[in-house]
Amino acid sequence: MGMEPFEPIRDFFHRRHAHHLDKIFFFVRLLLLKTDSHRTYACYPSPIIKMAIMVNALEVGEISYTITPLQDRLFVYGIEISREYKRRGYGLAALWRLHRMHGLPIVPVSIISSNEAHRFWHRSRQILSAAGAIIQPDIHRDHVYQEQQSWKHLIPESSIDRSIREHEEWMAQEAIANRNAAT
Secondary structure, eight states: OOOOTTHHHHHHHHHHHHHHHHHHTTTEEEEEEEEEOOTTSTTTTSOEEEEEEEETTEEEEEEEEEEOTTSSOEEEEEEEEOGGGTTSSHHHHHHHHHHHHHOOOEEEBSOOSOHHHHHHHHHHHHHHHTTTOOBOOOBOHHHHHHHGGGGGGGSOOOHHHHHHHHHHHHHHHHHHHHHHHHO
C-alpha cells in the first residue's frame, strides 16, 4: 500500500495546472442568488444553491448545485450561459470555482441530451482533471432519489411524520395489550 510510482510527478503537474487555471479564470466570480431547501428535494436537508456567474460585474450565466448531506459530492443541476457569452470558458470557470470552494467531486445531474452539453462536460473533465478536480459520470435525477437512502438518517422527522409513527406504535402496543388481556 505504498505510494504510486508517479504520484509526486502527477501532484506536481496538478498543482501547476491548478495555478494556471487560477490565473486564466481570475476574472470569473460566483455570486449567491438564492438557496432553497424543501423536504421534497432529492438532497434534502442540503439546500439547492443558485449562483450567478459574474465576469467583470456582468452576469453571464447561472449555475445550480447542491452538496450531498454526506458532504462527499457536489451535484450540478444546471449551468446556463447567456447565448452571447457561450463558448468563452465561463461555464468551465464556474466549475473550477466550485471545485476550489468545496474540493469535492463534481457530479452532473441529468445532462441534457445535446451534443453541446456532452462536449462541454467531456472537455471540462479533460481540463479540470489535469488540475486534480474530479468530474464523475452524470447521473439521472431518479438515481439521486435512490441515493437519498444513504443519507435518510440525516433528515429530521417532521411533526406530522412523528405523530403518525407514534400513533402506529401506540396502536401496536394496544393490540399486544388486548391480546395479553384476552389470554
